[in-house]
Amino acid sequence: MAKTETVRVETVAQRWLPPLDGGTLLMAVLIGFMGFYVLYPLLLILINSFNTATIAEPPVYGLKAWREAFNEPGIWRSLWNSVKIGIALQVVALPTGVFLSWLLARTNIYFANAFEFGFWVSFFLPNLATTFGWMLLLDPSTGLINNWLRSVRFLSGLNFDIYSFWGIIWAHIMANGISTKVMIMTPAFRRMDASMEEASRMSGANSLTTMLRITVPAMTPVIIVVFLLSVIRIFSSFETELLLGVPWGFYVYATKIVDLARQEPPLVNQAAALGSVILLFLVAFIPIQRRLIARRQFTTITGQFKPKIIDLGVWRVPATIFVGFVVFLLDVVPLLSVFGGSFMTRFGFFNLPKTWTMEYWRMALSDPRILQALQNTLIIAVSAATFGAFFFSLVGYVLVRTKLPGRGALDSICWLPSAIPGVLSGLGLLWMFLGTPFFRPFYGTIVLLVIALVLGGVTLSTQILKANFVQLGNELEEASRMSGAGFWRTYFKVVFPLMAQTMVLVAVLKFSFASQNASSIILLATSETRTLSLLALDQIAAGYREVASITVIYITLLTLGVALIARSFGLKVGIRAD
Amino acid sequence: MSFLRVQNLLKTFNRVVAVNRLNLEIREGEFFTLLGSSGCGKTTTLRLVGGLEKPDGGEIHLGDKCLVSENKRLFIKPEKRDMGMVFQSYALWPHMTVFENVVYPLKLRGIRGHEAEKKVAEVLGLVGLAGLEERPAPALSGGQQQRVALARALVFSPRVLLLDEPLSNLDAQLREEMRRELKALQRRVKVTVIFVTHDQIEALSLSDRIAIMQTGQLEQVGNPEEVYYRPATPFVRDFLGKTFLLPGKILGIAAEQVKVAIQQFEASPLCIQRTNLSASGNGLSGVGQSVIVAIRPEQIELWVKAPEGKPNMVPANLQSVQFLGDRYEYTVALGSETRVLVSPASRHLKAGEKIYLELKSEGITLWPKDA
Numbered sequence: 018m019a020k021t022e023t024v025r026v027e028t029v030a031q032r033w034l035p036p037l038d039g040g041t042l043l044m045a046v047l048i049g050f051m052g053f054y055v056l057y058p059l060l061l062i063l064i065n066s067f068n069t070a071t072i073a074e075p076p077v078y079g080l081k082a083w084r085e086a087f088n089e090p091g092i093w094r095s096l097w098n099s100v101k102i103g104i105a106l107q108v109v110a111l112p113t114g115v116f117l118s119w120l121l122a123r124t125n126i127y128f129a130n131a132f133e134f135g136f137w138v139s140f141f142l143p144n145l146a147t148t149f150g151w152m153l154l155l156d157p158s159t160g161l162i163n164n165w166l167r168s169v170r171f172l173s174g175l176n177f178d179i180y181s182f183w184g185i186i187w188a189h190i191m192a193n194g195i196s197t198k199v200m201i202m203t204p205a206f207r208r209m210d211a212s213m214e215e216a217s218r219m220s221g222a223n224s225l226t227t228m229l230r231i232t233v234p235a236m237t238p239v240i241i242v243v244f245l246l247s248v249i250r251i252f253s254s255f256e257t258e259l260l261l262g263v264p265w266g267f268y269v270y271a272t273k274i275v276d277l278a279r280q281e282p283p284l285v286n287q288a289a290a291l292g293s294v295i296l297l298f299l300v301a302f303i304p305i306q307r308r309l310i311a312r313r314q315f316t317t318i319t320g321q322f323k324p325k326i327i328d329l330g331v332w333r334v335p336a337t338i339f340v341g342f343v344v345f346l347l348d349v350v351p352l353l354s355v356f357g358g359s360f361m362t363r364f365g366f367f368n369l370p371k372t373w374t375m376e377y378w379r380m381a382l383s384d385p386r387i388l389q390a391l392q393n394t395l396i397i398a399v400s401a402a403t404f405g406a407f408f409f410s411l412v413g414y415v416l417v418r419t420k421l422p423g424r425g426a427l428d429s430i431c432w433l434p435s436a437i438p439g440v441l442s443g444l445g446l447l448w449m450f451l452g453t454p455f456f457r458p459f460y461g462t463i464v465l466l467v468i469a470l471v472l473g474g475v476t477l478s479t480q481i482l483k484a485n486f487v488q489l490g491n492e493l494e495e496a497s498r499m500s501g502a503g504f505w506r507t508y509f510k511v512v513f514p515l516m517a518q519t520m521v522l523v524a525v526l527k528f529s530f531a532s533q534n535a536s537s538i539i540l541l542a543t544s545e546t547r548t549l550s551l552l553a554l555d556q557i558a559a560g561y562r563e564v565a566s567i568t569v570i571y572i573t574l575l576t577l578g579v580a581l582i583a584r585s586f587g588l589k590v591g592i593r594a595d
Numbered sequence: 596m597s598f599l600r601v602q603n604l605l606k607t608f609n610r611v612v613a614v615n616r617l618n619l620e621i622r623e624g625e626f627f628t629l630l631g632s633s634g635c636g637k638t639t640t641l642r643l644v645g646g647l648e649k650p651d652g653g654e655i656h657l658g659d660k661c662l663v664s665e666n667k668r669l670f671i672k673p674e675k676r677d678m679g680m681v682f683q684s685y686a687l688w689p690h691m692t693v694f695e696n697v698v699y700p701l702k703l704r705g706i707r708g709h710e711a712e713k714k715v716a717e718v719l720g721l722v723g724l725a726g727l728e729e730r731p732a733p734a735l736s737g738g739q740q741q742r743v744a745l746a747r748a749l750v751f752s753p754r755v756l757l758l759d760e761p762l763s764n765l766d767a768q769l770r771e772e773m774r775r776e777l778k779a780l781q782r783r784v785k786v787t788v789i790f791v792t793h794d795q796i797e798a799l800s801l802s803d804r805i806a807i808m809q810t811g812q813l814e815q816v817g818n819p820e821e822v823y824y825r826p827a828t829p830f831v832r833d834f835l836g837k838t839f840l841l842p843g844k845i846l847g848i849a850a851e852q853v854k855v856a857i858q859q860f861e862a863s864p865l866c867i868q869r870t871n872l873s874a875s876g877n878g879l880s881g882v883g884q885s886v887i888v889a890i891r892p893e894q895i896e897l898w899v900k901a902p903e904g905k906p907n908m909v910p911a912n913l914q915s916v917q918f919l920g921d922r923y924e925y926t927v928a929l930g931s932e933t934r935v936l937v938s939p940a941s942r943h944l945k946a947g948e949k950i951y952l953e954l955k956s957e958g959i960t961l962w963p964k965d966a
Contacts, residue, residue: 069624117629119831210684210686212682212683212684212686213686213687213688214686215647215673215680215682216680216682216686216688216744216747217681217688217699218647218672218673218674219647219673219674219676219678219680219748219757220645220674220679220699220700220703220747220751221674221675221677221704222674222699222702222703223672226703230699231688233686234690234691235688235689235690319707404634482658514775
């Protein structure tokens, strides 16, 4: 009895005075670094929303920014617009995504694998490319499709204006609205125990009833995850609204922040007030999201089942045509449109004396601005990819493998960036770099953009790495430790080589995201550090569509191209819900 | 005429024949088992009957109704066959409660409200789950999930109940319990059952008749005693229970008995009753023919000293003794084979001792050598 007492006292003492060993130190460094990196800029936004002085002046605190910001009806409207777009998009895209995943995974449509690849391609197509591609087709006056409609006798009254609410929704659906969902849900649908459907058939239900009452409801956990991933991104959406909304005065959350920050004089404090509103929303929402995702009520996966698929019968060909048409709209149409645009003297004008030209390509290949942007993009994407893969593998490893205190906190910090709109983190970093004397010299350099973009994929990277560490099984490392290797030696000699493939995968994903991102760097870049995406946005805004086509093709090559190369080397480049 | 008739049934997967021109006749109300090792085509046969697979040839009739016929291009969908099925994984729908799972087939048949509730309560009572209606399906133990799956398959009084290895996911003790309950339940409900298993104890204890399958074909159909004691083929003989196989030669054939010399050890020739010649043993004719003598361990009596005047005594070597509480297990080498004999009583024997085995003549069967 007395003995146990002593032991207990010892443990309590240990808890109060943690030994300052390497592990705790590592954890402290990681939390400190990630916290400073992720949380401090957000804190700055919150603080500066109460600051009435401009950036780089001594702060004066007051409620002026809040008062001004919310007296302006445009702010409220932009928030409401974001919500409206989010709702309308999900109402269309979620059922479509579920239906497409079901067709791909559970039925005998033709070319299911090829179509799934088509959705994968669509996922890696930059938003900018799809939006721009559809712009060229659905511009109310010069759009190819609208011109064609005017020339057809009975359809001449039709005009699809992409510069409209539903135009924005359409562009979102064509960009990532459907493809992300299909990419996540199709494998999940495929893993479902087929005997659940067969049990329904034996109970007397036909294929359709079985899909509606058994398959889809049984997949609810995955569908909820996908839905929450979309909901949390409502306020992040940027490029599409910038291209399609701003020209007719339609602002959403992210475009409004950029608009405020870029006014002359800049209304950064109002932007901060607007930013803080969403921070509060996220603080409430992220824990709910995490709990819902973590508490996956039921597993629908069993070890032993045959991947038995449903015979669509007479619907097999129509269903194949339907999915094929969706993939055509998602991949082929925007790519052809952008590609064609780069070779046309004036996009959409087929009756010019000289319809086709190589002039723009000749210009683009020597244009110093494009070359500068290409160089910037490559530097940023490569640095974000390498740094991200190394650093976040360490974070993932610490989270999965060690028993160090503070893992929960670190994990939470890693979850946060996925929910924070890129524009907002850009704004926070702007403040951090302008407001902290130590960092001020970095302002206007490319380092700033690298820092912003490494952050971009924190959540996804750590999730992928964590999943792989869990899969790896820790006996291999334990064997190394038992052989006498320490933590770091084990990490570099055993973990690192085993995880090499996953880390390349993470690097590819980060490279791809970094080279197309615009929202998190738009407030940080100067004309010297401008990337291809920002250049393309500027070119489109200035009306140089043909040249912009070429810039967009460059971006597409960097994102989709790199992903395709990685895939051809056998890397399973993609995202997963679990 | 039989209740369920399977004629010339053929099913291939990527040119591998899973069910090879199979014929079956199943009587109304009987508990019929398809027994075989994995990959023998038993589950495919069951799924063909249920309509979850389309055959490449042959016909299936239920009563006077044709369910599927390759020639007539007829295929009744599974939902129209009026058969209940319990899957190996139970396939309970995780987004539904017990009640919702069980009431689902009734809803699809237009039975709702009070009548549906009554039927669900009845069938849940039958499987011993009364009161668990509102539980979510995943919150049940394996045995309970099994019962819900059974209730769901029975609730609409199907004409045939298909069971695909329903007990294989349960632990040993629960499996034994469910086996007893399943049998009692079938007696009460009187539904025709087709049961697929690879477990011979399940097959022997539950079935009215057993069909033993191998490579998509039937080896033997018969009641449990028939297939166990009168195996028609060497496959059935070796598949069910354990047997010693001893090569020998026929020395003489009398009116009642056949005398066989065993080549592997020194012993007087065995006397085997002529009635015990295997079903396929018609080829046993000539004196001097090489044969196989088969005997099950439970037909062997163990002796410490050879008693006087008993026939068919052979010396053997005791390799080990194990005490299992209620019984002893003796590992015995006989010829080139080693088998375990079970005896309730201790005989104070030690490993390595020489013992005598009495091969009871009524338990010995004789097979042609080349079979």
